[in-house]
Amino acid sequence: MREFYIQDDGIKLHSKLDMPEGITEDGGGKCPLVIVIHGLTGHMEETHIVAVSELLNSMGFATLRVEMYGHGRSGGDFHEHNLMKWLNNAMTVTDYARKLPFVTDLYACGHSQGGAAVIFLAGMMPEYFRAVMPLSPATMIPEGSRKGYGFGYSFDTEHIPEEVPVNAVQKVSGNYIRAAQMLDIDWAIRRYNGPVLIVHGDEDEAIPVSFSEKTAEKYTNAELVVVSGDDHCYNYHLDRVIDAVRDFMAEQTVEAQQ
DSSP states (O other), X not given: OEEEEEEETTEEEEEEEEOOTTOOTTSSOOEEEEEEEOOTTOOTTSXXXXXXXXXXXXXTOEEEEEXXXXXXXXXXXXXXXXXXXXXXXXXHHHHHHHTSTTEEEEEEEEETHXXXXXXXXXXXXXXXXXXXEEESOOTHHHHHHHHTEETTEEOOTTSOOSEEESSSXXXXXXXXXXXXXXXXXXXXXXXXXXXXXXXXXXXXXXXXXXXXXXXXXXXXXXEEEEETTOOTTOXXXXXXXXXXXXXXXXXXXXXHHO
8 A cells, every 4th residue: 555645736635545466566477557536524534435546456457546626635725615616636647547557447426525526527637537436425415506405404595605515514615505506517417428336325314325226327328226224435335336336347457358
């Protein structure tokens, strides 16, 4: 494991690169790499993020876990973060990853807001990603921002508040809403024709599974795995999430070798 920072226009993004057995950065073979992005208020050491990363390493994939603007040990103030800043982070991370000498193919996986970021990233840079895996993706962020709801609160879309509570302790600037209002997730979905795996718990307390059902229908090549009885962070059936990722990535490995 190598722990380091990726610079994005003056912001330091805390990153960890984990290699599969038998592969090294300095010329010890080549392998595909998966960029892994956490969700809103999250970080790279959350149980579900680590579990996915470790599975991928065991399957022969390198993983690059990155903490986005305002999260974990990365730079930026949480209060001032927004999805546009995350998308810029994600493009910078992609440019970094695709230039690593050992990388054969790129994949991306993200949870919640990170899942939405991965959907946008694949649409913005479709030529670089063989497949993507949005987990419990927060696809409702742009729509909610335009319609006046988010984080369990409602607001006037013509008079955005100075700040919006995310939970009992954390708040984001009103600019979070303004930035999200400008984003078109359907455009990103239309732009990406590669394989997509969406995993969502049917008892998700933060994002109803219906959003992922609609998202899967909009893709040309998407598989939706609904985890019965599980919540937003897979606290009950993480093993089923891991099984879904394993099966999906095993298929990608076979296709990449053909």
